[in-house]
Amino acid sequence: MANPHEPHFLKLLLPGFHSGITIPLGFFSKHIERKTNQKTWKLRSDASDKIWEVIQEGMRLTGGLKDFATAHDLRIGDTVIFKHEGDMVFHVTPFGPSCCEIQYTDPDIKKEEADAGDADDNEITVGNIRSDGWQSSRHPTNQTLRSGHVNERVCTLVQS
Structure with a gap:
C-alpha cells in the first residue's frame, strides 16, 4: 500500500513530452498549490546519483525536463511515476510500454x-x-x- 506521506502521480508520456508535462489537477491542488512558493522540482531516480532540477510553470513541468528525459532514455509510450518525498524532491520511476519497470x-x-x-x-x-x-x-x-x-x-x- 502507498505511503500517504509520500503522495505520487503517474504520467503517460505522449508526443511533445520533452517540452513539458502537465501535473494532474488533483495532485497539484492537494500537494503543490498554495503549499510552497518553490518553482523548482528536484528529480532523482535509481539510475543515477545526480539530482535533476526541473522548472514548474503553473501546472506544467518544463525547463530541465528534456535533459532528464534524454538522460533516462524516456520515450513516447513510457509511463513515469513521480513520488513526492517532501520539499519539492521527487523520486521518479519509469515504466516501459509493456508496464514493466525500467531497470538501468x-x-x-x-x-x-x-x-x-x-x-x-x-x-x-x-x-x-x-x-x-x-x-x-x-x-x-x-x-x-x-x-x-x-x-x-x-x-x-x-x-x-
Missing part, C-alpha cells in the same frame, strides 16, 4: 554478460520452446535493451 544497468556489465553467454542461448531450438509455443531463454535478447545516456535499461517484471 551499467553498459560494461551488459557487455561482459553478453560476451560470457553462449550464442546458442538466443537460438530457437526444440529444447528451448515451451509448450505454449514461446521461446524460453536465460538471457535477454537485444529487443529488451535500450541504449540510454545514463546507462542501459532493461524491462523486468515487478512483483508487489
Whole structure:
C-alpha cells in the first residue's frame, strides 16, 4: 500500500513530452498549490546519483525536463511515476510500454554478460520452446535493451 506521506502521480508520456508535462489537477491542488512558493522540482531516480532540477510553470513541468528525459532514455509510450518525498524532491520511476519497470544497468556489465553467454542461448531450438509455443531463454535478447545516456535499461517484471 502507498505511503500517504509520500503522495505520487503517474504520467503517460505522449508526443511533445520533452517540452513539458502537465501535473494532474488533483495532485497539484492537494500537494503543490498554495503549499510552497518553490518553482523548482528536484528529480532523482535509481539510475543515477545526480539530482535533476526541473522548472514548474503553473501546472506544467518544463525547463530541465528534456535533459532528464534524454538522460533516462524516456520515450513516447513510457509511463513515469513521480513520488513526492517532501520539499519539492521527487523520486521518479519509469515504466516501459509493456508496464514493466525500467531497470538501468551499467553498459560494461551488459557487455561482459553478453560476451560470457553462449550464442546458442538466443537460438530457437526444440529444447528451448515451451509448450505454449514461446521461446524460453536465460538471457535477454537485444529487443529488451535500450541504449540510454545514463546507462542501459532493461524491462523486468515487478512483483508487489
